[in-house]
Amino acid sequence: MARLARAPRRAVGLAIRTMYRRGRFVSAAPTRVVILRDAEPADAAAIARVHVRAWQAAYRGLMPEDFLDAQRPEDRESRYVLGSSDPAAPRTILAVSEDAVIGFATIGPTRDEDVPGAGELYALYIDPLHWRGGVGRTLLLESRERLRRAGHEQALLWVLAGNETAARFYRTDGWREDGTTREEDPWGIAVQVGRFRRPLT
Numbered sequence: 001m002a003r004l005a006r007a008p009r010r011a012v013g014l015a016i017r018t019m020y021r022r023g024r025f026v027s028a029a030p031t032r033v034v035i036l037r038d039a040e041p042a043d044a045a046a047i048a049r050v051h052v053r054a055w056q057a058a059y060r061g062l063m064p065e066d067f068l069d070a071q072r073p074e075d076r077e078s079r080y081v082l083g084s085s086d087p088a089a090p091r092t093i094l095a096v097s098e099d100a101v102i103g104f105a106t107i108g109p110t111r112d113e114d115v116p117g118a119g120e121l122y123a124l125y126i127d128p129l130h131w132r133g134g135v136g137r138t139l140l141l142e143s144r145e146r147l148r149r150a151g152h153e154q155a156l157l158w159v160l161a162g163n164e165t166a167a168r169f170y171r172t173d174g175w176r177e178d179g180t181t182r183e184e185d186p187w188g189i190a191v192q193v194g195r196f197r198r199p200l201t
Contacts, residue, residue: 034135036142039092039104040083046101047080047092048073054125062162067189076187090122093142095135102130105139107147110156112195114180119152119200140173148200155200158184161192174198 039047052071059068082092090108094101103126110120121143126136147155157175159166167177180195 033097034102034138035094035096036138037094037096038083039080039094043092043094043101044077044080044082045073047082047094047104048076050101050104050127051076051123051125053127057128057131058125058163058165059160062160063189063191071187091146093139093146095126095139097130102127103135103139105143107143109152112156115154115156115197117152118197119147119150119155121147121155121157124157136169137173140170144173144198144200153199153201154197156195156197158182158193158195161194167196170196170198 052073055063055071056068080092081090084090088109090106092104092106095103103124105124106122108120108122110116110118112118112120121140124136124139124143126139144155156178157170159170161181175196175198178195178197181192182195183190184193185191
């Protein structure tokens with residue numbers, strides 16, 4: 001069985017970028033140094049805040065407005081599995097800037113029975129204030145590398161139907177849809193999701 005070992009925290013420098021989009025310049029969030037570290041139980045509240053803020057920004061138009069507006073971080077805190085002593089358990093990687101959690105990724109063995117032995121990126125969310133600053137890319141690269149070191153030859157993830165921003169982000173990193181879809185019920189609402197795969201070797 002592949003094992004996800006704990007990793008030491010490390011700093012990643014992220015340059016501030018300016019992009020030209022639709023006839024105007026858009027400056028990325030000024031995130032200069034990001035620390036990557038494993039999440040601990042005490043991080044649950046900070047993770048939940050990022051999780052809810054990201055959902056409310058990214059899923060407008062894809063989920064009901066009243067559902068998104070009703071989301072509260074305190075309702076999610078107790079549902080995260082953090083700091084498990086089981087080396088095969090899922091791991092959550094935090095992106096921290098100036099002592100604040102600004103993003104997270106959760107990885108582990110796949111839950112899909114038709115792809116045995118694969119790794120899975122369960123979640124990747126960035127605080128909207130830090131979108132397009134390189135934080136998501138940094139967490140994605142770290143997630144892939146950890147899954148590869150754990151012995152997985154391929155990885156998969158699921159994207160909400162209609163979320164073309166996320167789909168483009170993952171395609172740019174080499175992920176491709178495999179045609180598998182399903183209905184999920186995350187946090188009390190039924191949605192359609194599609195599966196992406198990527199080799200790790």
